[in-house]
Amino acid sequence: MECSIKEDWLAEEVDRRGQILDAAFEEFSTKGFKGATIKSIAGAAGLQSPALIYWYFPDKEALFDAVLHTHAPLRTTVDDPASMMDRPPEEVLPEIARAYFATVNNPVSQRMMKLLVGEAMRRPGLADMLGRATAAKVLGFLKQYLSRQVELGRLRPHDVRSGARAFVGMLIPQAAGKIVFPALREDDLTDEEHLKTAIGIFLEGLRPKD
Structure with missing residues (x-):
């Protein structure tokens, strides 16, 4: 049971990170690096709070680097x-x-x-x-x-x-x-x-x- 809960949590973390990266890619490609903000990316990703992005990426530069790596x-x-x-x-x-x-x-x-x-x-x-x-x-x-x-x-x-x-x-x-x-x-x-x-x-x- 404990193993199943952990696997579900890990899957949810991967999905959420992927959602953030997809949203960031769209925001960066539409608005550029300066125009895309953590707030706008969080909104595009369907997150309740922009602060959640910092759980996965320390700053916008790190998020941008991850987007480049992914795409x-x-x-x-x-x-x-x-x-x-x-x-x-x-x-x-x-x-x-x-x-x-x-x-x-x-x-x-x-x-x-x-x-x-x-x-x-x-x-x-x-x-x-x-x-x-x-x-x-x-x-x-x-x-x-x-x-x-x-x-x-x-x-x-x-x-x-x-x-x-x-x-x-x-x-x-x-x-x-x-x-x-x-x-x-x-x-x-x-x-x-x-x-x-x-x-x-x-x-x-x-x-x-x-």
Whole structure:
């Protein structure tokens, strides 16, 4: 009986946290980071008191970070770096690229990104938070991963800081065509076509010399 009560309580906690995250995502994607308040998020989540949100998240920044994590496959992909470090780049880099495209292909995520990018340009503090929440984590993973591949002899020695930026930079134009520059899509280049060619060029430039 006691075990059943505990399981029911845990299930209720998970459901409520999920409700808060769903409501926060809608609020952030509609109103932006500044416009979405703890009070408005609590109302959208059907909570009796905004204070209940602080039971799950210490502040709005932590809630925002959790929303990004939940709705960004790319963040989830790099959350367990240890399991990927020894896998070959021919496997790992396409996974990263596909997770990146999966994020920008979601229409609701596109709406949120457009709004937040616009806000970030006007508010340096938000830009810094967004950078730490996503860009820094992804680049940090890539730097670690490329360093490990150099150690394993699969890639030649190079400045992995630049290597990580170069890899992400090769993906950005494909994503930009879906978010801010529709003209870039006029050539009908698919995500798979782009990542296959881009990753091939990237790896060819870093192959160890015989």
